[in-house]
Amino acid sequence: MIIDTRASDADLIVRSLAEPDLFTAVFDRHSGEILRYVYARLGPDLAEDVTAETFLAAFRCRNTYNDAWPDARPWLYGIAMRQISRHRRVEARRLRLLLSALPDGPAEDHSDRAAERVTAQRLGPRLAAAVAALPRQDRELLLLVAWAELSYAEAAAALSTTIGAVKARLHRIRVRMRAELGGDYPVNEENEDE
Amino acid sequence: MNDISTLRELRPVPPPAELEAMRMAARQRFAAGPKRAGQRWRRPVLAGGLTTAAAAAGVAAALLLTSGPGAVPGPQGTAGHRRTVVTTAWTVREDADGTVRITLQEYSDPAGLQQTLRADGVNAIVRAIPYTLQTSVNINKPIVRPACNYVTIGDREPLSVQGAVVTVGRQALPALFVIHPDAMPAGSALFLAFMASPPNATGNIAVKPVVLSNDTVPACVPVTTKPAPGTPPLGRKAGGPVPSALPRAA
Numbered sequence: 001m002i003i004d005t006r007a008s009d010a011d012l013i014v015r016s017l018a019e020p021d022l023f024t025a026v027f028d029r030h031s032g033e034i035l036r037y038v039y040a041r042l043g044p045d046l047a048e049d050v051t052a053e054t055f056l057a058a059f060r061c062r063n064t065y066n067d068a069w070p071d072a073r074p075w076l077y078g079i080a081m082r083q084i085s086r087h088r089r090v091e092a093r094r095l096r097l098l099l100s101a102l103p104d105g106p107a108e109d110h111s112d113r114a115a116e117r118v119t120a121q122r123l124g125p126r127l128a129a130a131v132a133a134l135p136r137q138d139r140e141l142l143l144l145v146a147w148a149e150l151s152y153a154e155a156a157a158a159l160s161t162t163i164g165a166v167k168a169r170l171h172r173i174r175v176r177m178r179a180e181l182g183g184d185y186p187v188n189e190e191n192e193d194e
Numbered sequence: 195m196n197d198i199s200t201l202r203e204l205r206p207v208p209p210p211a212e213l214e215a216m217r218m219a220a221r222q223r224f225a226a227g228p229k230r231a232g233q234r235w236r237r238p239v240l241a242g243g244l245t246t247a248a249a250a251a252g253v254a255a256a257l258l259l260t261s262g263p264g265a266v267p268g269p270q271g272t273a274g275h276r277r278t279v280v281t282t283a284w285t286v287r288e289d290a291d292g293t294v295r296i297t298l299q300e301y302s303d304p305a306g307l308q309q310t311l312r313a314d315g316v317n318a319i320v321r322a323i324p325y326t327l328q329t330s331v332n333i334n335k336p337i338v339r340p341a342c343n344y345v346t347i348g349d350r351e352p353l354s355v356q357g358a359v360v361t362v363g364r365q366a367l368p369a370l371f372v373i374h375p376d377a378m379p380a381g382s383a384l385f386l387a388f389m390a391s392p393p394n395a396t397g398n399i400a401v402k403p404v405v406l407s408n409d410t411v412p413a414c415v416p417v418t419t420k421p422a423p424g425t426p427p428l429g430r431k432a433g434g435p436v437p438s439a440l441p442r443a444a
Contacts, residue, residue, distance in 0.1 A: 007280070007282060015280075015285075019278070019280075019285065019287070021278055022278075022280060024224075024225070025280075027221060027224055028221070031217050031220060031221065031224075032213065032214075032217055035213060035216055035217050036207065036208070039206065039207075039208050039213070040205045040206050040207070043206070044208065044212070044216070047208075047216050047220075048216045048223065049220075049223070051216075051217075052223035052224045055220075055224045056224060056227070059224075094206075123200065127200065127201065127204060128204060142201070143201075145198060146197075146201035146202050146205070147201070147202065147205045149202075177197065
């Protein structure tokens, strides 16, 4: 199958209602990103299965896709999130593992990223514990923004809510995390206003 | 530095090779369709045929893919297909039995369509019919008329052959034609013409594909627009303004 790369996700999904094979192009466009997210959340043992199940679920409900969104990523993340939520115990184990296994960064790297890594290494266990302790909905939102790197608008679409609600909930999450981690919690004005 | 970027540093990231292997495995599972209750997926052996490759078919850069979810039958219930070429203008799908389905979403890119059909083993000639633009006083919209006529020209195969080779699913957009290349006599050619109209104009047409006895490209014979004596021009009310005709080459 040859797909015109100019076709939007929405176009492919709508046309896949008549030509199901076109949905394969949606898989090939976004499976890497979804797989990375699932891997981060659940680890290597479940990453393949949950990614495949995510796209199969997306395929089954593609007739409900809102074609006002040319980019299908938020929709796919929303489905992935529901698939991930079926493996809560595995995710909890994964987070516990994360507390003790943050890899070392390159010593010669003096960039901002190196500073973040140092902070992450220092805060890692406490930060991961704080994330694990968040209510599920809050954790989903925080990780959609931090790990899936969705914008607030995209996260709102993935969670079927509004941007205002996303901002308000993130603010509450940060207040809670700051309370748990004290002055160590790295928050700046920029991302509060993002 | 902020909390989001710090959290991002905590994100476990698989090595690229491992990620790609898992992605290909997930792709095979996706293509195989949903697993049945109690059935375990097994890690499949990666097949080279699943590799995504860049391809070009007279259109923009495109992706070469294999078939989609295997548990889902094709739109017409076909058992499978060899390949499908999709552009924003048209779709050409070659089924496993050699049947070729052409779906026209819009009338454009005749050269790409011709190249794709030929790659599917159909000796095709695809042409865009030049148009003439007229302004209608009745509906106040430009009306597109063919500037020439291909259809009456050319050595055609008999009707029995035409019927065996071409099935028309729908002639208006989105138009659907089903071609049976096996029924085409040796040396024959499939001629498909459509008229691409300018934006905001009405009068798009697609001509039913015609099987020619040879691959001589038919001539484009200008259609006379001169009205018969005593009859007003088409689209003009008696006493109304004279419509303007803007001939244009294709």
